[in-house]
Amino acid sequence: QKMTNQELTSLPLPPGESGLPFIGETISFFTDPNFSQKRVAKYGKVYQTNIFGNPTVTMIGAEANNFLFRNENKYVVSTWPKSTKILLGDLSLAVKNGEFHKSRRQLLYQAFQPRALASYIPTMEKITEQYINNWLEQKELIWYPQIRDYTFDIASNLLVSTDGGSHTVLGELFEDWCAGLFTLPINLPWTKFGKALRCRKKLLKYIEEIVIKRQQLDNPGEDALGLLIQAEDEAGNKLTTEELKDQVLLLLFAGHETLTSAIASFCLLTAQNPDVMAKLTAEQTKFANKSPLTLDTIKEMTYLDQVIKEVMRIIPPVGGGFREVIESFEFNGYQIPKGWTIQYQIAQTHQDKDIYTESDRFDPDRFSPERQEDKKASFAYIPFGGGLRECLGKEFARLEMRIFASLLLQKCQWELLPNQNLELVTVPTPHPKDGLKVKTRAFL
Numbered sequence: 001q002k003m004t005n006q007e008l009t010s011l012p013l014p015p016g017e018s019g020l021p022f023i024g025e026t027i028s029f030f031t032d033p034n035f036s037q038k039r040v041a042k043y044g045k046v047y048q049t050n051i052f053g054n055p056t057v058t059m060i061g062a063e064a065n066n067f068l069f070r071n072e073n074k075y076v077v078s079t080w081p082k083s084t085k086i087l088l089g090d091l092s093l094a095v096k097n098g099e100f101h102k103s104r105r106q107l108l109y110q111a112f113q114p115r116a117l118a119s120y121i122p123t124m125e126k127i128t129e130q131y132i133n134n135w136l137e138q139k140e141l142i143w144y145p146q147i148r149d150y151t152f153d154i155a156s157n158l159l160v161s162t163d164g165g166s167h168t169v170l171g172e173l174f175e176d177w178c179a180g181l182f183t184l185p186i187n188l189p190w191t192k193f194g195k196a197l198r199c200r201k202k203l204l205k206y207i208e209e210i211v212i213k214r215q216q217l218d219n220p221g222e223d224a225l226g227l228l229i230q231a232e233d234e235a236g237n238k239l240t241t242e243e244l245k246d247q248v249l250l251l252l253f254a255g256h257e258t259l260t261s262a263i264a265s266f267c268l269l270t271a272q273n274p275d276v277m278a279k280l281t282a283e284q285t286k287f288a289n290k291s292p293l294t295l296d297t298i299k300e301m302t303y304l305d306q307v308i309k310e311v312m313r314i315i316p317p318v319g320g321g322f323r324e325v326i327e328s329f330e331f332n333g334y335q336i337p338k339g340w341t342i343q344y345q346i347a348q349t350h351q352d353k354d355i356y357t358e359s360d361r362f363d364p365d366r367f368s369p370e371r372q373e374d375k376k377a378s379f380a381y382i383p384f385g386g387g388l389r390e391c392l393g394k395e396f397a398r399l400e401m402r403i404f405a406s407l408l409l410q411k412c413q414w415e416l417l418p419n420q421n422l423e424l425v426t427v428p429t430p431h432p433k434d435g436l437k438v439k440t441r442a443f444l
């Protein structure tokens with residue numbers, strides 16, 4: 001039952017520190033990879049900090065995730081730093097809440113349902129093959145930046161019919177726009193934010209021209225953009241051109257750094273674990289020359305699926321998410337006041353020793369049908385978040401990762417080059433400091 005206001009305000013606030021005036025603990029939050037770990041050790045799974053000038057409570061673990069994901073729009077709503085909100089735009093799904101959010105999600109989902117995903121496979125396969133051939137020719141390379149180009153090329157092909165997007169003006173504008181997403185929102189000619197705002201205008205214009213051209217065709221096509229243009233809900237609502245521009249920009253962004261990180265981590269962890277690599281390669285021999293791939297074939301790659309799951313458990317591309325408290329509530333005996341920010345933690349949730357045996361070990365078998373460790377509690381495994389705001393592109397991401405991994409394992413062997421720093425940088429998403437230097441060789 002619900003507590004009275006008085007009962008609630010008599011509860012203690014969560015323990016923790018508020019850091020320096022104004023900036024709080026923002027800097028160490030972004031630069032210290034062990035920020036959360038240290039605080040959990042000191043204060044437990046619910047602690048107070050201060051990020052972006054807001055009192056913030058970090059809530060960790062399956063129980064906390066359950067509470068937050070089930071109370072979306074009741075106690076909490078999604079929130080983003082101010083710079084992100086402005087650069088994503090007013091119409092972006094990411095900044096909407098409540099009923100409107102729900103209805104827009106339904107429309108956008110039409111580009112992510114199984115039939116749509118199946119139609120993206122040939123494009124994904126083609127681009128993946130081009131990149132792999134190129135990596136084989138290079139023999140030695142710094143992989144991470146090239147994986148970024150790769151994921152952007154797929155997204156820009158499917159979302160804005162632009163081939164080789166990373167090497168076009170679109171790619172350039174997008175980079176500068178991204179650089180402003182998590183900054184102080186000061187619009188001056190020389191600030192990252194100011195530059196990003198100007199790029200946003202140009203990006204929207206670029207997208208608009210493509211959208212309008214498409215809308216004029218009799219058949220807008222079956223790629224993601226075509227499906228978004230045609231998307232309609234039961235009430236007959238469609239996405240307006242203005243809205244399409246913001247949503248396309250959001251989708252370009254949401255899948256870019258995240259997928260890049262996941263794929264780079266896959267390459268890293270498999271290279272470091274030869275036994276896993278051997279099992280993966282053995283599984284892929286069953287699928288050699290099965291091009292074009294189908295969703296059914298991909299579903300049979302069960303060991304690969306376990307490995308990808310474990311990659312995202314141990315190095316989740318997104319470390320957590322933010323919520324704003326819209327009504328004060330009690331959690332674990334603490335008072336969580338209205339107006340505060342909540343952070344749910346993905347990386348720390350995935351390190352819960354009660355759920356995952358030897359949680360620091362890379363062990364894909366923990367997801368085998370016999371063990372299924374993640375099923376011990378709901379929301380114990382949340383690389384894609386959960387509830388009403390669970391990642392919209394989850395299946396798209398899983399598909400691209402599996403296509404990438406399958407083709408790579410069939411065509412290429414790779415090993416890490418010596419003398420490189422493999423420590424993970426966490427901003428914007430986790431990746432090795434020196435960009436992952438590898439040697440490639442055609443698979444015989």
Ligand code: HEM
Pocket residue numbers: 078093094105250251252254255256258259262316317318320321322382383384385386388389390391392393394396397
């Ligand atoms: C939301 C992770 C790829 C589109 C999210 C959230 C997470 C996440 C954790 C929830 C954020 C929150 O709770 O506030 C990931 C990971 C990916 C990935 C780990 C890759 C491995 C993609 C791709 C797309 C995409 C490829 C689209 C092409 C979205 C969108 C949202 C979202 C639109 C916002 C949903 C909403 O607010 O209702 N993602 N994502 N993501 N993701 Fe992803």
